[in-house]
Amino acid sequence: MSDDFAFWLSYLTNGKHLTWYASFQFTVFAAAFGGTLAVVFGLIGATLKNSRFLPLRIIGTIYSSIVRGVPDVLFFLFFPLAFEQGVEWIIASQVCSPEMIAAQSAAWPPCKDANWFLGTPEYLVLASVSLGLVYGAFATNVIHGALRSVPQGQLEAARAYGMSANQVLWRVHIRQMWVYALPGLSNVWMLIIKATSLLSLLQIADIVLWADRLGAPNFLPAVGLVHGDWRWRYYLVLFVFYILVTWISEKGFDAIMRRAGRGILSEAP
Amino acid sequence: MDRFIAELGLFAPAVVFNIYFALASIPLGFVLAVFLALGKASDNPLINRLSRGYIYAFRGSPLFIQFFMIYSLALSFNVAVWKPMGVSWWILHPLFIGPLVLVLNTAAYTAEIFYGALRAVPRGEVEAARAYGMSRSQQFRQVVWPNLIRLAWPAYTNEVVFLFHATAIVYLALPVIGQQKDLMITAKELFERDYNAFLHFSVAALYFLAVSLVVFFLFGLVYRRLMRHMPATPRMRYAPTWWR
Numbered sequence: 001m002s003d004d005f006a007f008w009l010s011y012l013t014n015g016k017h018l019t020w021y022a023s024f025q026f027t028v029f030a031a032a033f034g035g036t037l038a039v040v041f042g043l044i045g046a047t048l049k050n051s052r053f054l055p056l057r058i059i060g061t062i063y064s065s066i067v068r069g070v071p072d073v074l075f076f077l078f079f080p081l082a083f084e085q086g087v088e089w090i091i092a093s094q095v096c097s098p099e100m101i102a103a104q105s106a107a108w109p110p111c112k113d114a115n116w117f118l119g120t121p122e123y124l125v126l127a128s129v130s131l132g133l134v135y136g137a138f139a140t141n142v143i144h145g146a147l148r149s150v151p152q153g154q155l156e157a158a159r160a161y162g163m164s165a166n167q168v169l170w171r172v173h174i175r176q177m178w179v180y181a182l183p184g185l186s187n188v189w190m191l192i193i194k195a196t197s198l199l200s201l202l203q204i205a206d207i208v209l210w211a212d213r214l215g216a217p218n219f220l221p222a223v224g225l226v227h228g229d230w231r232w233r234y235y236l237v238l239f240v241f242y243i244l245v246t247w248i249s250e251k252g253f254d255a256i257m258r259r260a261g262r263g264i265l266s267e268a269p
Numbered sequence: 270m271d272r273f274i275a276e277l278g279l280f281a282p283a284v285v286f287n288i289y290f291a292l293a294s295i296p297l298g299f300v301l302a303v304f305l306a307l308g309k310a311s312d313n314p315l316i317n318r319l320s321r322g323y324i325y326a327f328r329g330s331p332l333f334i335q336f337f338m339i340y341s342l343a344l345s346f347n348v349a350v351w352k353p354m355g356v357s358w359w360i361l362h363p364l365f366i367g368p369l370v371l372v373l374n375t376a377a378y379t380a381e382i383f384y385g386a387l388r389a390v391p392r393g394e395v396e397a398a399r400a401y402g403m404s405r406s407q408q409f410r411q412v413v414w415p416n417l418i419r420l421a422w423p424a425y426t427n428e429v430v431f432l433f434h435a436t437a438i439v440y441l442a443l444p445v446i447g448q449q450k451d452l453m454i455t456a457k458e459l460f461e462r463d464y465n466a467f468l469h470f471s472v473a474a475l476y477f478l479a480v481s482l483v484v485f486f487l488f489g490l491v492y493r494r495l496m497r498h499m500p501a502t503p504r505m506r507y508a509p510t511w512w513r
Contacts, residue, residue, distance in 0.1 A: 077470070078474075232341040232344075243329040
């Protein structure tokens with residue numbers, strides 16, 4: 001019994017497992033940073049959509065409908081690749097000479113010096129921005145709807161107090177908007193959490209990639225077969241992990257909504 | 270421009286796989302969802318807990334993980350069960366596992382939509398049906414179901430569109446066999462060949478958009494038929510309540 005316990009303890013704390021536990025930081029970072037960016041992009045998008053200037057309104061509407069109209073994975077993969085290429089193209093226009101371009105045999109980058117190497121931190125930031133852009137489109141819709149749900153009387157009262165348009169917007173309109181936006185934003189947050197499982201598609205050694213490596217049949221010449229195909233156990237752990245995170249965020253959002261809804265008579269559903 | 274049209278041709282066989290995954294999983298998911306929704310509304314504590322737990326688990330975890338989990342689970346039974354039975358060639362095939370996982374996933378999301386609609390069915394109508402002496406199955410077929418499907422249809426349309434979008438990750442999680450490539454894999458492979466991200470990914474996106482619009486049109490027709498007793502059909506909006 002104690003032998004078993006010692007074995008499991010040493011198995012679960014070996015170097016690879018510790019790396020796995022450490023890789024949770026990528027997921028947490030992507031969720032937190034991506035979520036913040038999504039709210040920022042959502043606010044920008046909603047402002048554009050509410051703008052009195054027609055072209056800006058069109059840009060806001062196109063952003064929120066196109067990005068929501070294509071699968072999130074597609075945009076999630078596309079944005080980092082396109083951004084990397086864009087940067088390399090700009091570098092190439094500065095550093096590449098015609099001879100270097102002629103010497104380059106691969107299709108991309110135009111010349112060897114224009115190659116921009118991306119490590120895990122860079123990809124992580126790009127992935128978070130990508131998440132922010134995709135789910136910002138959803139947040140745009142949520143915030144746009146919430147801005148329109150704020151009772152007109154509140155805004156009129158603010159105006160009657162002599163507040164300027166900016167004051168009305170920032171002190172009354174956006175403050176009250178959160179109550180109506182929170183249920184939708186909690187939905188967007190759940191989406192972002194689930195989308196963090198896609199990080200491994202951008203070559204980030206995240207929890208999913210490590211679960212796959214750890215669970216693969218493990219054979220050591222010195223001891224023989226350590227374990228067979230245990231991948232499903234590791235994925236089951238991730239499955240439960242994500243459900244737990246969803247559950248905790250649900251509780252958290254309930255608390256925030258209760259707090260934000262204080263003093264508001266007809267609470268948003 | 271020629272290149273763009275050639276590109277559209279390259280993606281045409283790929284979109285068939287996405288459509289196949291969606292078509293194969295929608296009917297079964299629909300049926301399973303009805304039972305799950307009824308289970309969630311059931312008074313039997315065991316059935317109630319089980320359906321609630323199932324819906325929560327599959328809505329609370331990423332589809333990507335569900336794919337890996339169920340595929341690796343199926344793989345682990347391969348030597349002991351599937352091989353001796355001689356079924357491993359189709360059980361482990363992405364064209365089977367893909368729809369299987371999608372059914373399990375969409376059933377949970379759809380069940381939540383149906384459950385919401387079930388609770389919104391007017392109480393008075395059900396009471397009237399009971400007053401007429403209808404049996405429970407009669408009540409369901411004559412009163413509850415027609416109300417439920419009308420209430421749920423716009424949200425269900427959105428769910429189907431999102432299910433179609435979800436087919437994009439089938440082959441990112443499962444092995445690609447031979448030339449069986451869906452839109453995402455085609456876009457990725459073409460990208461790795463000439464690094465033209467804008468062309469390949471936007472053509473794939475265009476296909477997704479086009480099919481989504483077709484789904485909206487078809488489901489809109491059904492909705493008009495469902496609502497034919499109303500003077501004017503309420504407009505359907507692209508506004509999903511529950512996202513994947």
